[in-house]
Amino acid sequence: QVQLVESGGGLVQFGGSLTVSCAASGISFSPSVMGWYRQAPGKEREKVATMTRLGVTTYADSVKERFDISRDNDKNTVSLRMNSLKPEDTGVYYCSSTSYYYSDQPLYWGQGTQVTVSS
Numbered sequence: 001q002v003q004l005v006e007s008g009g010g011l012v013q014f015g016g017s018l019t020v021s022c023a024a025s026g027i028s029f030s031p032s033v034m035g036w037y038r039q040a041p042g043k044e045r046e047k048v049a050t051m052t053r054l055g056v057t058t059y060a061d062s063v064k065e066r067f068d069i070s071r072d073n074d075k076n077t078v079s080l081r082m083n084s085l086k087p088e089d090t091g092v093y094y095c096s097s098t099s100y101y102y103s104d105q106p107l108y109w110g111q112g113t114q115v116t117v118s119s
Contacts, residue, residue, distance in 0.1 A: 002024070002025070002097075003024070003025045003110075004022055004096070006110045009093060010114075011116045013117070014085065017084075019081045020080050021079040022077060022110055023075070024108070029099075030053050031053070032053060034095070034096065035048070036050075036080045037096055039092050039112075040091035043091075048093070063082075063089070068083070085117045087117050091115060092113065092114055094112045096110070
């Protein structure tokens with residue numbers, strides 16, 4: 001019954017910006033950690049950014065200073081603002097969530113939204 005639904009993916013030119021959003025439903029708690037992973041063609045899924053309930057964030061080195069994660073604990077939503085996009089940012093972006101308790105590994109996953117950055 002737990003669902004994470006992403007939105008906002010699409011096609012953007014090099015150097016452009018895009019925001020992907022995720023809404024969690026079917027839960028009666030605020031997850032300890034919510035975040036975003038991505039998977040490029042032929043590559044393993046990688047962690048992009050996460051945020052805890054208290055606002056502590058982590059970013060992959062490749063996106064630091066370009067991406068900005070935010071969340072609303074009351075609405076159980078999380079968004080990722082992506083700036084200065086590069087072709088290597090292309091991939092399927094997945095929303096993730098833990099339970100109420102902290103874990104380095106997500107418990108729930110969204111279906112993903114495609115982000116394509118053209119040259």
